[in-house]
Amino acid sequence: IQCNVFLAESTIPNAGLGIFSGVELNPGDPVGNGDVCIPIFNVEKHHEEPSDAINDYVWAGEVMGMKLEAAPDLIEANCLGLDSALNCNLALINVARAKPKYDDAGLHRSHDPAAGSITPYHNGTTRATIKVPIGGELFKHYGDEWFKGRPDLFGESFPLTEDFASAEEIINDAFSFGEETARSILEEVIFPMQRIWGSRVMNAIPKTIDEASIAFREGIEMVYQPNATRSINWLQEHGKCVDHIIPKQSTIEGAGRGAFAKRGLPKGTIITGSPLHHIPMKDNFIPIFRTLRTDANSDEAPRREIAGQQLLLNYCFGHSESTLLLCPYGAGIGYINHNQTRTNVKVVWPDDGLMSHDETWLRKQPEEMIEFSGAHLALDYVATRDIAAGEELFLDYGDDWEEAWNGHATNWKSERIWSSSYASAKRWNEKVDGIPLRTAEETSTDPYPANLHVRCHSELDEDDWGSFEEWPASEYGYPCEIKERKKDTKGQDIYSVRLVTEKYDRWDTEFESPQVLDIDGVPRSAIRFFDAPFTTDLHLRGAFRLPIGIPEAIMPAEWKNVPFSVYSDP
Numbered sequence: 100i101q102c103n104v105f106l107a108e109s110t111i112p113n114a115g116l117g118i119f120s121g122v123e124l125n126p127g128d129p130v131g132n133g134d135v136c137i138p139i140f141n142v143e144k145h146h147e148e149p150s151d152a153i154n155d156y157v158w159a160g161e162v163m164g165m166k167l168e169a170a171p172d173l174i175e176a177n178c179l180g181l182d183s184a185l186n187c188n189l190a191l192i193n194v195a196r197a198k199p200k201y202d203d204a205g206l207h208r209s210h211d212p213a214a215g216s217i218t219p220y221h222n223g224t225t226r227a228t229i230k231v232p233i234g235g236e237l238f239k240h241y242g243d244e245w246f247k248g249r250p251d252l253f254g255e256s257f258p259l260t261e262d263f264a265s266a267e268e269i270i271n272d273a274f275s276f277g278e279e280t281a282r283s284i285l286e287e288v289i290f291p292m293q294r295i296w297g298s299r300v301m302n303a304i305p306k307t308i309d310e311a312s313i314a315f316r317e318g319i320e321m322v323y324q325p326n327a328t329r330s331i332n333w334l335q336e337h338g339k340c341v342d343h344i345i346p347k348q349s350t351i352e353g354a355g356r357g358a359f360a361k362r363g364l365p366k367g368t369i370i371t372g373s374p375l376h377h378i379p380m381k382d383n384f385i386p387i388f389r390t391l392r393t394d395a396n397s398d399e400a401p402r403r404e405i406a407g408q409q410l411l412l413n414y415c416f417g418h419s420e421s422t423l424l425l426c427p428y429g430a431g432i433g434y435i436n437h438n439q440t441r442t443n444v445k446v447v448w449p450d451d452g453l454m455s456h457d458e459t460w461l462r463k464q465p466e467e468m469i470e471f472s473g474a475h476l477a478l479d480y481v482a483t484r485d486i487a488a489g490e491e492l493f494l495d496y497g498d499d500w501e502e503a504w505n506g507h508a509t510n511w512k513s514e515r516i517w518s519s520s521y522a523s524a525k526r527w528n529e530k531v532d533g534i535p536l537r538t539a540e541e542t543s544t545d546p547y548p549a550n551l552h553v554r555c556h557s558e559l560d561e562d563d564w565g566s567f568e569e570w571p572a573s574e575y576g577y578p579c580e581i582k583e584r585k586k587d588t589k590g591q592d593i594y595s596v597r598l599v600t601e602k603y604d605r606w607d608t609e610f611e612s613p614q615v616l617d618i619d620g621v622p623r624s625a626i627r628f629f630d631a632p633f634t635t636d637l638h639l640r641g642a643f644r645l646p647i648g649i650p651e652a653i654m655p656a657e658w659k660n661v662p663f664s665v666y667s668d669p
């Protein structure tokens with residue numbers, strides 16, 4: 100079969116598994132078929148915990164479009180598809196972050212019991228940024244901090260992003276004097292310097308004339324490409340195809356999206372393999388807290404209440420007699436729904452030696468796992484019968500899940516009487532597209548729904564009011580109030596707004612304190628509705644939360660550390 104994506108041993112020594120392209124890629128080409136991202140709330144709290152296996156695998160929520168879900172609280176984005184399986188080789192970054200799209204999959208809180216139980220952040224697609232040959236390992240940028248934070252592995256002389264850029268500049272400068280001169284500069288000056296002075300930049304410079312010439316002609320990345328490329332034969336023999344799943348709207352009414360077979364999968368096919376992040380004590384991770392307002396004059400520390408459970412729970416495996424949660428990551432995995440009568444996939448512990456699966460962990464108590472980060476366990480997803488191309492894939496999440504879901508769907512009530520008129524910002528923006536906006540004065544008697552707020556886009560310094568762009572600085576705009584509506588010379592509505600600046604991400608130092616700006620002539624396209632923080636379906640108090648059941652047949656006795664059902668209290 101033609102497989103576009105493989106999971107196999109990384110070309111970076113001791114880096115575990117990596118992702119390889121089975122086809123040649125050009126800049127902009129997609130890799131895989133898009134995956135879900137899960138917002139993680141109460142980020143600060145998690146980092147207080149002794150270990151957080153997921154911490155190294157998350158993006159800042161604001162760069163994945165989640166900033167306003169719970170602003171000003173910090174959010175992280177756990178993109179548990181292909182994105183999480185990519186390694187980072189700073190010399191050869193060839194794919195970009197897989198930013199998800201926002202879509203509620205047609206679920207509405209007034210009539211869908213699953214509202215708020217699936218992630219609206221989906222179809223995050225990894226894309227090539229440079230040419231990648233067949234068999235090339237794919238690398239995303241983790242940021243230099245990731246390397247600096249591990250001095251024992253990556254010392255003072257480990258080259259970082261800028262060092263490869265500087266190295267390329269040095270090579271280009273040398274070659275700007277002609278090939279002959281470049282050769283003498285390299286052989287007489289740079290290579291000897293490299294041997295005595297192991298700085299970050301020196302270590303980023305190629306070590307031979309041939310390599311330097313490749314860096315000059317094709318870019319410094321290409322020096323590192325051969326060592327980061329495996330043959331297709333090798334990948335077919337030693338790797339796993341992880342390109343069998345296409346996500347689409349589920350055939351189960353109201354279940355959101357589902358996973359579909361990209362091609363015919365004979366019984367016994369390993370559809371995908373997935374490393375597992377472990378959360379040994381789920382109650383340390385899963386509750387979402389809200390700080391209660393306290394009397395401003397009181398010395399008491401602010402109290403917290405549990406406001407909900409992390410959505411991640413629904414995408415992880417758990418067991419009613421264990422505090423352990425296992426959260427899988429890999430292409431398409433997050434999309435597989437439950438169906439007991441149409442089950443065609445089962446999970447098993449891998450035994451082909453490929454996955455980083457440590458059998459001894461099946462005999463560890465959850466308490467013993469606390470001190471470890473990284474993924475030490477893995478699952479294989481196996482076809483239990485012949486599956487035709489285009490069929491939806493289903494797991495059996497277990498009897499507990501089936502019972503809990505049926506109970507939820509029967510007893511579930513729409514959250515509030517008014518929820519039938521609820522519209523998310525996405526729906527509302529579609530609805531009011533092209534309709535003149537009300538001014539603040541008009542909304543005092545004819546208000547917009549309370550779950551929405553208006554934001555105006557601006558680059559501020561560039562005077563570019565055209566549209567919202569997909570980057571934190573301009574993707575979210577700034578809160579604004581519409582003061583006046585006028586017509587421009589072409590008869591189009593334009594607005595006078597009062598905009599209040601705010602920090603646009605957690606590292607922003609420009610807008611520590613808000614600035615108020617009055618701006619005229621703002622076009623309609625620069626004004627948009629956003630969901631007010633804590634109002635989307637993900638925050639519904641009654642939203643369904645339950646992990647996928649670890650099948651009894653593979654559940655180790657050692658993991659059963661609670662004598663009673665931890666899920667008995669919905």
Ligand SMILES: C[S@@+](CC[C@H](N)C(=O)[O-])C[C@H]1O[C@@H](n2cnc3c(N)ncnc32)[C@H](O)[C@@H]1O
Nearest residue numbers: 216217218354355356413414433434435436437
């Ligand atoms: C791992 S996710 C599966 C992908 C999910 N459907 C999505 O759109 O992202 C598990 C969640 O999907 C929904 N789900 C899965 N199977 C379902 C079913 N048979 N009926 C209703 N909802 C289901 C539930 O919200 C469940 O907690």
